[in-house]
Amino acid sequence: MTTSAAPQSPTIPELNRLIVRLPPDERTAFEGCLETIPLKVKDLLFEPDQPHDYVYFPHNGVISLVTVLRDGDLIEAMTVGKEGFAGLAIFHGANSSACRGICQVSGYVSRITVQDFRRCMDLAPEMKRLLHRYAQYVFETVSQSAACNRLHVIEQRCARWLLMTHDRVGRDDFDLTQEFLAEMLAVRRPGVTVAIGILVSRGLIGHGRGTIRIIDRAGLEQASCECYNTVKKREAILLQ
Known part of the structure; x- marks a missing residue:
């Protein structure tokens, strides 16, 4: 694993924007289930076709979702920072995804167990709305990256x-x-x-x-x- 400098603690401007935009009642309930942890470069979060344990909301760290080919070659499919979250497959009802999730830039992220995430979604209409819009953003970003x-x-x-x-x-x-x-x-x-x-x-x-x-x-x-x-x-x- 690559050694990197210890990440700085998240400050208010660096908090995940999806969490910040929640109404007070949803945010309080959601934050009660979150655990904030530091990540270092190349820390592994999940593997392709393996059940996810957590959904991740970066603050000042960055997560990369990469496609892994049979010969071991990698290509980045999507970068996730404080504007979004890593766990769209879970949000859409699946238990795994086709991508590997790794830390791209060291920093802090908050994570929530899959079970708690799904329970919170049942009680958080604004979070659902935000995550649906984020899903559209991911689709458009991946499409643009393919052309690029x-x-x-x-x-x-x-x-x-x-x-x-x-x-x-x-x-x-x-x-x-x-x-x-x-x-x-x-x-x-x-x-x-x-x-x-x-x-x-x-x-x-x-x-x-x-x-x-x-x-x-x-x-x-x-x-x-x-x-x-x-x-x-x-x-x-x-x-x-």
């Missing part, structure tokens, strides 16, 4: 991924190795090395041993493809 992976160059995709992660963690510095980023983008590591080098040379990011620092956010948005802004607009419509 097919049509846009690695440098643009790398910039988009860094922007999305920056949005979710709420800080300029976060854990990231080139090997892990290559896995998430489903490209060879030399391609990621070149893309990171270009972004560093343009003064958009800093890159240390296993860490990334966002230096020029506006410049990074210009380096990204149209997909970042497309997804952000839909997020504002569906989740704000």
Whole structure:
């Protein structure tokens, strides 16, 4: 397991946005079932086709849902941060999903057992409404990512991924190795090395041993493809 710096405790601006938006009665009942824990990079949350024990609501940590092929290759299907939750399969009545869930960026998440989650859903109409809208956001994001992976160059995709992660963690510095980023983008590591080098040379990011620092956010948005802004607009419509 990769060693990373201890995550900071969540503060009010970093609390999961789905939980924050609940009416007081639903939030009180829901938070009574939550356990907040720290996660480190590559911590395993669930495996494909295996029953889930928990549903996860990130605060300042980020969860990656990845598709695992028979030869062991991985590709990221979806990134989950404080805007959402990991457990759509449970919400839709299934007991497992086709994805592996791993920690992408260290931080805090709250988790709730599957049994408590389903019990709370029976008594939480606003949470149900929010999660249905989040499910639509996931569908649209995955669709946009499929187009992005097919049509846009690695440098643009790398910039988009860094922007999305920056949005979710709420800080300029976060854990990231080139090997892990290559896995998430489903490209060879030399391609990621070149893309990171270009972004560093343009003064958009800093890159240390296993860490990334966002230096020029506006410049990074210009380096990204149209997909970042497309997804952000839909997020504002569906989740704000």
